[in-house]
Amino acid sequence: xxxxxxxxHGQVPERLDGVDLLEIRIDAMEISDAIxxxxxxxxxxxxxxxxxxxxxxxxxxFEGDEEDRVAMYRAALDCENPPRYIDVEHExxxxxxxxxxxxxxxxxxxxxxxxxxxxxxxxxxxxxxxMQDVNGVAIVKMxxxxxxxxxxxxxxxxxxxxxxxxxxxxxxxxxxxxRILAPKFGGFAVYASVPGCEQTAAGQASTKELRSLYRFxxxxxxxxxxxxxxxxxxxxxxxxxxxxxxxVAGKNxxxxxxxxxxxxEHLKATVLELCNAPSLDFSGASxxxxxxxxxxxxVDEADANCKNAGATNTVAFNDGTSSGYNTDxxxxxxxxxxxxxxxxxxxxxxxxxxxxxxxxxxxxxxVATRNTEQAESLATxxxxxxxxxxxxxxxxxxxxxxxxxxxGNSEEGxxxxxxxxxxxxxxxxxxxxxxxKPTETPLIKQANEIGCTTITGDVMFRLQAVxxxxxxxx
Numbered sequence: 001x002x003x004x005x006x007x008x009h010g011q012v013p014e015r016l017d018g019v020d021l022l023e024i025r026i027d028a029m030e031i032s033d034a035i036x037x038x039x040x041x042x043x044x045x046x047x048x049x050x051x052x053x054x055x056x057x058x059x060x061x062f063e064g065d066e067e068d069r070v071a072m073y074r075a076a077l078d079c080e081n082p083p084r085y086i087d088v089e090h091e092x093x094x095x096x097x098x099x100x101x102x103x104x105x106x107x108x109x110x111x112x113x114x115x116x117x118x119x120x121x122x123x124x125x126x127x128x129x130x131m132q133d134v135n136g137v138a139i140v141k142m143x144x145x146x147x148x149x150x151x152x153x154x155x156x157x158x159x160x161x162x163x164x165x166x167x168x169x170x171x172x173x174x175x176x177x178x179r180i181l182a183p184k185f186g187g188f189a190v191y192a193s194v195p196g197c198e199q200t201a202a203g204q205a206s207t208k209e210l211r212s213l214y215r216f217x218x219x220x221x222x223x224x225x226x227x228x229x230x231x232x233x234x235x236x237x238x239x240x241x242x243x244x245x246x247x248v249a250g251k252n253x254x255x256x257x258x259x260x261x262x263x264x265e266h267l268k269a270t271v272l273e274l275c276n277a278p279s280l281d282f283s284g285a286s287x288x289x290x291x292x293x294x295x296x297x298x299v300d301e302a303d304a305n306c307k308n309a310g311a312t313n314t315v316a317f318n319d320g321t322s323s324g325y326n327t328d329x330x331x332x333x334x335x336x337x338x339x340x341x342x343x344x345x346x347x348x349x350x351x352x353x354x355x356x357x358x359x360x361x362x363x364x365x366x367v368a369t370r371n372t373e374q375a376e377s378l379a380t381x382x383x384x385x386x387x388x389x390x391x392x393x394x395x396x397x398x399x400x401x402x403x404x405x406x407x408g409n410s411e412e413g414x415x416x417x418x419x420x421x422x423x424x425x426x427x428x429x430x431x432x433x434x435x436x437k438p439t440e441t442p443l444i445k446q447a448n449e450i451g452c453t454t455i456t457g458d459v460m461f462r463l464q465a466v467x468x469x470x471x472x473x474x
Contacts, residue, residue, distance in 0.1 A: 001183055001220075002216075004018065004020050004190065004192060004216060004217075005021045005191045006207050007023040007191045007194075007201070007204070008022070008023070008024065008025065008193075008194055008197045008200065009028050010024065010029050010041070011041070012041055013197055015194075016047055016194070016207075017211075018207065018211045019047060020189070021047060021048050021050055021189065022048070022049050022050070023050040023087075024041055024050070024052070024083075025052050025060070025200050026038070026051060026052070026053050026072055027052070027055070027062035028060075028062075034053075034075070038051070038072070038075050038076050038079055042079050042080075042082065042083060043079070043081045045081075048085075049084055049085075050084065050086070051073065051076045052087035054089075054115075055092075058089055058115035059117045066092060066095075066099075070103070073086050074102075077105045083108055084108065084109065086108055086110060087111045087141070088100065088110055089115075090112050090131050093112070093134065100135075100136045104136070109138035110136060111137075111138065111141050112131055112137040112139070112140050113140075113141040113143070115143045115144070117144075117171070118145060119145050120144050120145075120146075120147065121144065124144070124154070124158075127142070128140070132162070132163045132164055132166075137164075138165065139164070140164060140166045141167040142155075142166070142168050142169075143170070143201075144170060145170065145175070145202075146171070146172050146173075146178070147174065148270065149174050149177055149259060149260065149270060150269070150270055151170050151174065151175075152175065152177040152181075153274075153277050155169060155178040156185045156277070156280070159182070159185040160185055160278075166187065167187055167189055167190070168182075168187060169187075169190060171201050172203045174203075175203040176257060180205070180210065180254065180256050181223075181225065181256075181280075183217075184219050184221055184279075185221070192205055213243060214239070214254055215254065221279070222281075223252050223253060223254055224251075225253070225256065225280055225283060226255040226256075226284045226285060226472065227255060227282075227285050227286070228258060228286040228288060229271070229286065229287045229295070230291060231259060231260060231289065231290055231291075232402075232405075233257040233259050235437055236288070238286050238465065239255050241465050242255035242465065245465075251473060258285065260291065264294045267295065268294075271295075271298060275322070282317060283316065283317050283318070283472070284314070284316040284468075284471070284472050285315050286465075286468060287312055287314065287349075289348060289402055291349075292311040292312060292349025292350070293311045293348070295312045295324065298322065299315055299322040299324035300321050302324035303324065305326035305329040305330070306325060308356045310381070311326065311348075311349035311353060312349075313326055313349065313350075314327050314471055326356075327463075327468050327471075328353035328354075328357075328460075328464050329356050329357045330463070330467050331357075331460050331463035331467065332354055332357035332398070334463060335460065335463070336357065336361055336363065336398075339358060339395055339430070340395050341364050341365075341366075341392065342365050342394070342397075343368065343387055343391065343420065344367045344368070344400055345367075345368050345369075345400060345401055345416060345419050346367075346368075347367065347369035347371065347375065348400065350434050351400035352382075354400050355367065355382045359384070363396070366384060366385040366386065366387040366388075367379060367385070367387060368386075368423075370418075372386075387420050387423075388422075394423070395429060395430065397425065397430070397431045397432065397447075398433075398434070399432065402435065403418060403443075404435050404438075404441035405435045405437060405441075406437040414442040414446060416443055425447055425452060426450065426452075427451035427452055429447070429452045430455065431453070431455070432455040433455075434460050436458040436461045437457075441456075444456055
């Protein structure tokens with residue numbers, strides 16, 4: 001089991017529930033203040049501590065002389081309650097080979113660390129071997145900024161080939177995977193932020209997120225990995241839903257965000273590498289904007305809904321075979337069973353699912369997109385019509401665009417006004433928004449004010465997610 005390290009700047013938080021070690025960063029403190037405050041800080045910690053003075057070169061704030069840093073470390077080591085570990089940067093050791101002798105202590109061990117803030121260096125493997133050859137070191141810590149989620153796989157390979165206790169993580173927006181899955185590959189520990197305290201490194205999850213959302217303490221080498229694939233998954237509700245569902249089902253699995261940039265090549269390279277990664281046990285994924293159409297090209301087999309819509313939002317990987325499904329269609333069909341004439345806003349994978357769902361319940365469909373050619377192509381493919389100023393009687397409106405989504409490019413936008421300004425929303429209509437954050441999007445707010453029947457994105461989300469669980473837990 002990997003340890004959980006809470007990392008903070010120059011303080012001891014009031015609550016450290018479920019945390020094994022506390023890293024107190026002193027690199028932002030004045031030297032005299034650090035030396036004066038260390039005895040109190042160390043004595044007040046309810047759990048063992050790590051003292052770290054991170055240099056600017058490695059992502060910290062310390063810019064003093066090495067003698068000053070040694071003085072602060074010595075002050076910590078000489079306290080009545082010395083730290084369990086101190087962090088020594090490998091780069092410094094190469095310039096001061098006797099540094100470990102100067103910091104020797106019978107109560108405190110050394111974490112030998114290295115951080116590459118710009119990205120993966122070309123000499124990563126050589127550096128890992130060199131650091132593990134250093135005598136007098138208890139733990140080797142290697143951290144670099146991930147360029148994509150594929151960089152996390154190399155962190156896992158380092159952990160699997162380690163010769164001593166090791167921490168290997170990626171920082172930045174693509175590095176969360178390495179922190180969540182460290183227990184699966186035998187990582188000694190991961191660092192996390194403390195709720196209410198400033199992060200000490202980019203990409204840190206909080207201790208609460210790791211313990212509660214991702215069930216960090218239950219992850220082991222047999223844990224199966226699922227995730228949500230998209231290019232804006234930071235605020236996805238899927239991890240909370242599916243991790244809770246796995247817990248209820250008693251399944252040894254974890255569900256994580258998997259951010260993949262737009263484009264076929266990015267999707268293909270990343271998914272294939274995840275599937276082929278030894279010991280990752282990548283077993284399935286939800287697929288969201290903008291990859292639903294391209295994912296269909298990637299899977300080995302697809303169900304009828306996928307083929308009809310030309311898009312998939314769910315994949316399962318079993319025994320070397322990838323299977324695609326479209327639970328959006330199942331969910332939407334259940335919500336619009338009485339619809340007769342439907343306007344679909346958007347032209348992506350969700351829009352395709354909405355068209356198929358509407359036609360499956362016998363409704364006629366017209367589609368509105370930003371691009372006239374795209375709308376005409378959809379109309380030809382699905383034998384529906386392009387929305388015009390003469391819409392006739394519309395009873396259902398479905399937004400299948402990200403307009404109005406929190407964290408998106410148009411949080412305040414209303415897709416009906418943008419894509420089909422001639423559409424008059426009236427009380428007799430049912431208005432559905434597939435965006436679930438926020439619950440009340442600008443479109444839903446407008447429809448509520450008019451008196452329409454509204455179905456929010458969280459309802460749609462839960463219905464399709466339940467169907468995904470049925471696929472992954474037959």
